[in-house]
Amino acid sequence: MSEELRLEDLAGVGPVTTKKLNDAGIHNMMDLIVRGPVEIAELTGMDADTASKIVEKAREQLVEGGLIMKEFVSARDLLKRREQIGKITTSTECLDQLFDGGVETQALTEVYGEFGCGKTQFCHTMCVNVQRSKEEGGLEGGVLYIDTENTFRPERIVTIAQAQGLDPEKILDNITVARAYNSAHQMLILEEAGTLIKESNIKLIVADSAVGLFRSEYLGRGTLATRQQKLNRFVHTLVRLAETYNCAAIATNQVMSSPDTFFGDPTRPIGGNVVAHTSTYRIYFKKSGKKRVARMVDSPHHPEQEVIFALGEAGVIDPDSETKTKKATKVTKKVAKKPESKTVSETPESKTVSETPESKTVSETPDIDSESD
Ligand SMILES: Nc1ncnc2c1ncn2[C@@H]1O[C@H](COP(=O)(O)OP(=O)(O)OP(=O)(O)O)[C@@H](O)[C@H]1O
Numbered sequence: 098m099s100e101e102l103r104l105e106d107l108a109g110v111g112p113v114t115t116k117k118l119n120d121a122g123i124h125n126m127m128d129l130i131v132r133g134p135v136e137i138a139e140l141t142g143m144d145a146d147t148a149s150k151i152v153e154k155a156r157e158q159l160v161e162g163g164l165i166m167k168e169f170v171s172a173r174d175l176l177k178r179r180e181q182i183g184k185i186t187t188s189t190e191c192l193d194q195l196f197d198g199g200v201e202t203q204a205l206t207e208v209y210g211e212f213g214c215g216k217t218q219f220c221h222t223m224c225v226n227v228q229r230s231k232e233e234g235g236l237e238g239g240v241l242y243i244d245t246e247n248t249f250r251p252e253r254i255v256t257i258a259q260a261q262g263l264d265p266e267k268i269l270d271n272i273t274v275a276r277a278y279n280s281a282h283q284m285l286i287l288e289e290a291g292t293l294i295k296e297s298n299i300k301l302i303v304a305d306s307a308v309g310l311f312r313s314e315y316l317g318r319g320t321l322a323t324r325q326q327k328l329n330r331f332v333h334t335l336v337r338l339a340e341t342y343n344c345a346a347i348a349t350n351q352v353m354s355s356p357d358t359f360f361g362d363p364t365r366p367i368g369g370n371v372v373a374h375t376s377t378y379r380i381y382f383k384k385s386g387k388k389r390v391a392r393m394v395d396s397p398h399h400p401e402q403e404v405i406f407a408l409g410e411a412g413v414i415d416p417d418s419e420t421k422t423k424k425a426t427k428v429t430k431k432v433a434k435k436p437e438s439k440t441v442s443e444t445p446e447s448k449t450v451s452e453t454p455e456s457k458t459v460s461e462t463p464d465i466d467s468e469s470d
């Protein structure tokens with residue numbers, strides 16, 4: 098951690114306050130900014146005024162040092178900051194097209210969909226891709242993987258890395274896995290992540306799944322408000338970390354069926370609008386036979402479109418790449434004939450794909466989420 102970020106260097110912050118802050122998991126000025134005055138006061142027991150002053154001082158010092166942006170910025174400065182946005186390739190043509198180049202830093206990308214649709218496979222693939230060189234579409238950075246469902250598999254990382262011709266040992270070394278046992282622990286991991294992100298050059302934070310633990314712990318109507326509040330804090334912290342440290346954040350989310358939907362897709366992500374409002378990009382994964390469909394649902398600047406992808410040894414893959422390797426000689430003509438078939442929205446079959454009924458959607462008590470928006 099660079100010297101200028103030390104808590105001790107803040108005017109008015111003596112050893113006692115530093116210790117209090119350290120005990121509460123605040124180790125540097127960035128941590129102060131990420132948590133904010135309300136939380137600092139809550140955590141340390143100091144009064145709200147003092148907490149505000151400390152956070153404000155940290156903010157001023159970081160702005161002076163050019164480490165964070167001022168509140169009022171010119172559009173030109175904003176553009177400059179946006180020019181620092183990195184993109185991580187998905188290592189597929191189809192999903193890169195959907196993402197307009199790859200998964201962006203300084204943003205939260207939510208991937209939601211029913212079980213087995215490939216959310217975890219996508220996360221694993223991105224853990225490898227972010228480590229690629231910049232020429233190859235990576236960011237030469239590490240990963241913080243918050244695993245809440247015990248589905249992180251280093252073996253999968255090894256096969257994906259091997260399939261892409263990368264050294265699995267090196268790839269594994271750059272992934273820090275944090276197994277979250279409950280929602281409070283999940284939150285704590287994120288709150289403590291600042292130093293790790295900086296020191297290990299983390300360029301991708303994965304929360305797989307972001308919502309699951311909150312949902313299982315806060316069941317029933319009575320706890321809905323608390324659950325959404327806590328979830329809100331988690332996703333906001335995730336976004337602030339992504340913005341502060343210029344890294345990408347991916348949060349996965351399952352879907353539940355909403356029986357009140359008569360037209361269109363009768364599924365929606367659990368976690369309601371808390372995650373939806375906070376994410377910059379939202380991608381919906383859906384099963385379509387052996388293939389998968391990805392749709393860009395919500396984006397400030399991407400067109401709403403769908404692409405078909407597949408799952409294979411190499412993680413998420415282009416839909417025809419498996420066939421290509423398996424029957425290389427036989428399918429050459431077919432593949433050459435219809436290259437655009439990957440973009441579903443542009444083909445007539447797209448309707449059929451997007452309207453496939455969700456037979457296996459995780460069905461959950463609808464009343465619990467019905468007030469979550
Ligand atoms: N080595 C592999 N090769 C090909 N496909 C694989 C491989 N490993 C897993 N898959 C595919 O990935 C699917 C599981 O996807 P994944 O675990 O990413 O789903 P998910 O969306 O995370 O589901 P959940 O909501 O239950 O967490 C399997 O059904 C299988 O089709």
Ligand SMILES: [Mg+2]
Nearest residue numbers: 216217248305
């Ligand atoms: Mg999963």
